[in-house]
Amino acid sequence: MRYLPKSNSERRAMLEACGVAHADELFAHLPEAVRLGRPLALDAGISEYEIVQYFRDRAAENANGYASFLGAGVYRHYRPVLVDTVVSRGEFLTSYTPYQAEISQGTLTAIFEFQTMLCQLTGMDVANASMYDGSTAVPEAAMMAVRATGKGRVVIARSVHPEYREVLHTYARHQGMPVAEFGYVPEAGTIDLEDLDRKLDPLTAAVIIQSPNFFGIVDQVKTAAEMAHRRGALLVVVFTEAVSMGIVEPPVDADIVAGELQSFAISPSYGGPYAGILAVKEKLIRQMPGRLVGQSIDTHGKRAFCLTLATREQHIRREKATSNICTNQALIALMATVFMTVYGKEGLRELAAQNLAKAHYLVSKVAPRFCGKFFNEFVARVDGPEDANKALLKKKIIGGVPLGRFYPELADGMLLCATEMNTRAEMDAVAEVLA
Amino acid sequence: MIEKVRHHLSQNEPLLFERSSPGKRAYQLPELDVPAVDPAEALGAENVRAEIAGFPEVSEVEAIRHFTRLSTWNYAIDHGMYPLGSCTMKYNPRINELVARTEALAWAHPYQPEALAQGSMEVMARLEAALAEITGMDAVTLQPAAGAHGELTGILLIRALLQKRGNPRRKILIPDSAHGTNPATAAIAGYAVENIKSSESGVLDVAALEQLVTDDVAALMVTNPNTLGVFEENIIHAAEILHAKGAMLYMDGANMNALVGIARPGDFGVDVMHLNLHKTFSTPHGGGGPGAGPVAVKAPFEPFLPAPRLKRSGKRWTYDYKRKHSIGRVKAFYGNFGVLVRALAYILAHGGAGLRNATVDAVLNAVYIRKKLEPYYDLPYPSPNMHEVVFSDERQARHGVRTGDLAKRLIDYGFHPYTVSFPLIVHGALMIEPTETEGKMEIDQFVDAMISIAREAEADPQLVKSAPHGTRTSRVDEVAAARKPVLRWKPA
Structure with a gap:
C-alpha cells in the first residue's frame, strides 16, 4: 500500500528484531474473544486516480453551475489564491498543536497575528486561537459568563441563528443552565427591548444577541449592553458574517464576542470545517476557554511566542477546566489570517462596501419584510418562498432560505444574501421571479 | 553524532x-x-x-x-517522524486535500436543496457505514467537530438514555491514566468525576471497578488501548460489571489506530465511543485543527443521536429532523464535512485489508522501538504494548535530566519530541507513538538518536538540559509569558 513505507524485507527484519516470527504474533496478547476473526467488510483499496473519480462523481450529484443567494450563517465570498497556497504548505498543514515552541514558531506567530487582528476587528482586548465554529462558541460564551458572574441563567435573542440557539439548548439542558429566548420587533427585525427587559432578571449571567442578526440587520448592541450591565449580566454579541466588520461599527460595548469566520476565505464545504472565535474584555481572560498564544522571550532574549495560560485548559485542570476543548481549528484560522492579510485595512472595507451595495441593489427590486438597517442579507416578503425557489432553480439560481422552517410567523419570508460574487444580471433575474 | x-x-x-x-x-x-x-x-x-x-x-x-x-520555522510530518504519543501523527495523503477541494463539494452550501446535495449526503452516508463496520457499532453521527466534542456528544447520549430509563445518575468513572478531556467532558455534561487508580500492571483494576460501580454511576470512560499503549485485557469483564448495574461503557477512540481491522469496540462491550478522524484516519492536524469526532453507538442509543439524521427515501438521501428523543444539535449544520471527505478518501485508498495492514505496521513500529530502547530507558509497565510505548526518565533523572530535557534534545537530532509527562501515572513519562507511516530508516535514526541522548544524559547532562541548541529559537520562557500575558501586538 502506497502509504506504508516498508518493504517486505524491512518488515521481516523488524519482526525478527522483535523476536516475532509472524506479524499476527504482535497481537497474541489480545483475548481471543475481542479479536475480529474476519476481514473488515469494506471494498479493496483503490488508486489515486479512482479516488479522484469517485469524488468527481459525487460532486456531479451536487449543484453545479448555479448562482446562489444563500447566506444564513454561511457566505459565498471569493477566496484569494494565496490562502490555499499558504495552508497547503506541509509545515502548516502537517504540524501538531504548537506545544514545542522552539520548532513551532511559524504556527505560534501566525496565531498571535490572528489574535491581534481579531482584537482590531471586534474592539475586544483578547481573542483566543479559535473555537470549533460560531455555533459552539455560543455555549462556550454562555458558560464563561456563568463562571464570571456566578449567576446561572442566560437569555438569547430569537434573532440569533436558529441552529446556534439549538446548540446552546443542547449544552445548557444538562448543566442546570436555564435559557430563555426573547423576541424581535415585527416591523424592524431588531431585538425587542421590552421583551428583553421582561426576561432579564438579577439571576441572568448573559444576554446573547447577534449583529448583524440572522435577518441581516445591524442590531442594537449599545442599548442591549446598557440593559444587561444594569442587571449585572454580561453582553455576548454573536456574528456570523465577519465581512460586515469591514464597515459596520464593531460591538465594542459587548463583554464577549462569539463569532464565525467562515466568510474569511473558508469554503462553505457543506457546513464545515469553519473557525469560531471568542474575543473578550481583559477582565475575562482567565475565564476564557481555548488556546491562547502569548509573547515571551527565549534564552537569547529574542522575541518568541508560546501557548500560555494553560492552567485554564483540560490537559492541566481536568474536570475543573474552563472547557473540554482540545483540538481547535488552527489551519482554518490560518486561512482567515491570510485572508485578512490579503485584503488588509482598505480591502476589507472595500469588500464590505461592495457587499453593502449589492444587497441594497437587490432589495430595491423586491419587497423587504423588515425596515431595520442591514448589511448584505435581508428578509424579502415572498408569496410562497418554496415555489419561488423552484422557479429560480429553473434559471439555475438557488434562491434564499425560506424562513418558515425556523420562524413559523415568517412563512412568507425569504432570507436573501448578496455578496461580491453575485452579479447584477443574477440579481435582476431573481427580481423578475420574486416581483 | x-x-x-x-x-x-x-x-x-x-x-x-x-x-x-x-x-x-x-x-x-x-x-x-x-x-x-x-x-x-x-x-x-x-x-x-x-x-x-x-x-x-x-x-x-x-x-x-x-x-x-x-x-519554515515549523517542524512537520512532512519533515520527518513526529512521535507524539496519543496524537497519531501519520502521513497526510495529499490526494485527500485535492478531493476535498472538488468544486461542487467545497462550494456546497449547507442549505442548498437536498436534491442538489445528494453527492455530499452520499459521502457522509458512506463514511457512516464504513465507521460502523470498523468499530462494530450500529449507528454513527458525524456532527461533532473534534474528539472532545465527540466525548461530550457521547456522554450526553448516555445521559439521555439513562434519563429515559428513569435516572441520569450522578457519576462518571475515569481511570487515572485518561486524557484530560475525559474529566473535563464529564463535568460539562453535568457529571461528577470519580477517578479509578490503575492496577499495578497499568490496566483497569477490575476489582476496584466492581467496588465503585453503584446505581449512581452512569458510565466508565475508558481509552483502549489505554494511554500506556496497553490493551485493556479485562474489557469484556468490565463491560459486564457496568451493564449488570445499568451503567454504560464509553470508549475514547483516540488510540483506535491500534485496533482497526484487528478488534472492534462493538464486539467487546462498548456502548458509545468517539473516533478522531484527524488521528486514525489521517486528516491533517493543521497546527491544532480542524478535526472531526464522529460518535458511534449501539442500537439503543440511536434514537438519541443529534438531529438531523441522514435517511434514505427511495433513491434519494434526505434529512430527518423529527426526532423527538434526540439530544439536539451539538453543532450547526452536519459536521466538519471537509474533514469527512478526507477521512473517506483515506478509507477508500486503504480498503478493508489495507486498514488492517496499517494497524499491523503501527504496532510493529512501536514494539520495535520498545525492543531497541528498553536497554537504555526505564520501562515502568512491562505489559505488551500496541501502537505506542511509554518509558520513564528514571535512569536519566539520576543525572538531573528529565523527560522534558530529553525531548528538547531530540529536536537537535531532527525529530519532533514524543509526548512529555503523560500519562500522569508514569512519573517522567516519555510517550512514543511512531504510527505506521514511518519506514525502517527513519525509525532506526530515531532509535539511534534516543540512544545517543541517553548517553549524553550520563556524560554531559548540561548539554541535554539546555537543549535545543540547533533551533532558531531556544527555550522559550513560558513562565514569563503566563505571568504577564501579552496576547496581541500593540504599536510601540
Whole structure:
C-alpha cells in the first residue's frame, strides 16, 4: 500500500528484531474473544486516480453551475489564491498543536497575528486561537459568563441563528443552565427591548444577541449592553458574517464576542470545517476557554511566542477546566489570517462596501419584510418562498432560505444574501421571479 | 553524532503589523456593477465604523514571503517522524486535500436543496457505514467537530438514555491514566468525576471497578488501548460489571489506530465511543485543527443521536429532523464535512485489508522501538504494548535530566519530541507513538538518536538540559509569558 513505507524485507527484519516470527504474533496478547476473526467488510483499496473519480462523481450529484443567494450563517465570498497556497504548505498543514515552541514558531506567530487582528476587528482586548465554529462558541460564551458572574441563567435573542440557539439548548439542558429566548420587533427585525427587559432578571449571567442578526440587520448592541450591565449580566454579541466588520461599527460595548469566520476565505464545504472565535474584555481572560498564544522571550532574549495560560485548559485542570476543548481549528484560522492579510485595512472595507451595495441593489427590486438597517442579507416578503425557489432553480439560481422552517410567523419570508460574487444580471433575474 | 540534520539559514521576519505601510495592497476587487451606496445612509451613521486601526497593509509578494518564512520555522510530518504519543501523527495523503477541494463539494452550501446535495449526503452516508463496520457499532453521527466534542456528544447520549430509563445518575468513572478531556467532558455534561487508580500492571483494576460501580454511576470512560499503549485485557469483564448495574461503557477512540481491522469496540462491550478522524484516519492536524469526532453507538442509543439524521427515501438521501428523543444539535449544520471527505478518501485508498495492514505496521513500529530502547530507558509497565510505548526518565533523572530535557534534545537530532509527562501515572513519562507511516530508516535514526541522548544524559547532562541548541529559537520562557500575558501586538 502506497502509504506504508516498508518493504517486505524491512518488515521481516523488524519482526525478527522483535523476536516475532509472524506479524499476527504482535497481537497474541489480545483475548481471543475481542479479536475480529474476519476481514473488515469494506471494498479493496483503490488508486489515486479512482479516488479522484469517485469524488468527481459525487460532486456531479451536487449543484453545479448555479448562482446562489444563500447566506444564513454561511457566505459565498471569493477566496484569494494565496490562502490555499499558504495552508497547503506541509509545515502548516502537517504540524501538531504548537506545544514545542522552539520548532513551532511559524504556527505560534501566525496565531498571535490572528489574535491581534481579531482584537482590531471586534474592539475586544483578547481573542483566543479559535473555537470549533460560531455555533459552539455560543455555549462556550454562555458558560464563561456563568463562571464570571456566578449567576446561572442566560437569555438569547430569537434573532440569533436558529441552529446556534439549538446548540446552546443542547449544552445548557444538562448543566442546570436555564435559557430563555426573547423576541424581535415585527416591523424592524431588531431585538425587542421590552421583551428583553421582561426576561432579564438579577439571576441572568448573559444576554446573547447577534449583529448583524440572522435577518441581516445591524442590531442594537449599545442599548442591549446598557440593559444587561444594569442587571449585572454580561453582553455576548454573536456574528456570523465577519465581512460586515469591514464597515459596520464593531460591538465594542459587548463583554464577549462569539463569532464565525467562515466568510474569511473558508469554503462553505457543506457546513464545515469553519473557525469560531471568542474575543473578550481583559477582565475575562482567565475565564476564557481555548488556546491562547502569548509573547515571551527565549534564552537569547529574542522575541518568541508560546501557548500560555494553560492552567485554564483540560490537559492541566481536568474536570475543573474552563472547557473540554482540545483540538481547535488552527489551519482554518490560518486561512482567515491570510485572508485578512490579503485584503488588509482598505480591502476589507472595500469588500464590505461592495457587499453593502449589492444587497441594497437587490432589495430595491423586491419587497423587504423588515425596515431595520442591514448589511448584505435581508428578509424579502415572498408569496410562497418554496415555489419561488423552484422557479429560480429553473434559471439555475438557488434562491434564499425560506424562513418558515425556523420562524413559523415568517412563512412568507425569504432570507436573501448578496455578496461580491453575485452579479447584477443574477440579481435582476431573481427580481423578475420574486416581483 | 547527529546525522539526520544540519544547519541552514532561516529568514527573519517581522510581524505583519511591523511590516505594514499605508496604502499597500495585495487585493483587487472587480469593478462594482451596481450603484455604490452611502454607508451612513444604508447602515445609519452611528453604525459605520472608523478605519480598522493597525490592520495590515502589505503587498502580495510581502504577504506570501511573510507566511512562507513563518512556515519554515515549523517542524512537520512532512519533515520527518513526529512521535507524539496519543496524537497519531501519520502521513497526510495529499490526494485527500485535492478531493476535498472538488468544486461542487467545497462550494456546497449547507442549505442548498437536498436534491442538489445528494453527492455530499452520499459521502457522509458512506463514511457512516464504513465507521460502523470498523468499530462494530450500529449507528454513527458525524456532527461533532473534534474528539472532545465527540466525548461530550457521547456522554450526553448516555445521559439521555439513562434519563429515559428513569435516572441520569450522578457519576462518571475515569481511570487515572485518561486524557484530560475525559474529566473535563464529564463535568460539562453535568457529571461528577470519580477517578479509578490503575492496577499495578497499568490496566483497569477490575476489582476496584466492581467496588465503585453503584446505581449512581452512569458510565466508565475508558481509552483502549489505554494511554500506556496497553490493551485493556479485562474489557469484556468490565463491560459486564457496568451493564449488570445499568451503567454504560464509553470508549475514547483516540488510540483506535491500534485496533482497526484487528478488534472492534462493538464486539467487546462498548456502548458509545468517539473516533478522531484527524488521528486514525489521517486528516491533517493543521497546527491544532480542524478535526472531526464522529460518535458511534449501539442500537439503543440511536434514537438519541443529534438531529438531523441522514435517511434514505427511495433513491434519494434526505434529512430527518423529527426526532423527538434526540439530544439536539451539538453543532450547526452536519459536521466538519471537509474533514469527512478526507477521512473517506483515506478509507477508500486503504480498503478493508489495507486498514488492517496499517494497524499491523503501527504496532510493529512501536514494539520495535520498545525492543531497541528498553536497554537504555526505564520501562515502568512491562505489559505488551500496541501502537505506542511509554518509558520513564528514571535512569536519566539520576543525572538531573528529565523527560522534558530529553525531548528538547531530540529536536537537535531532527525529530519532533514524543509526548512529555503523560500519562500522569508514569512519573517522567516519555510517550512514543511512531504510527505506521514511518519506514525502517527513519525509525532506526530515531532509535539511534534516543540512544545517543541517553548517553549524553550520563556524560554531559548540561548539554541535554539546555537543549535545543540547533533551533532558531531556544527555550522559550513560558513562565514569563503566563505571568504577564501579552496576547496581541500593540504599536510601540
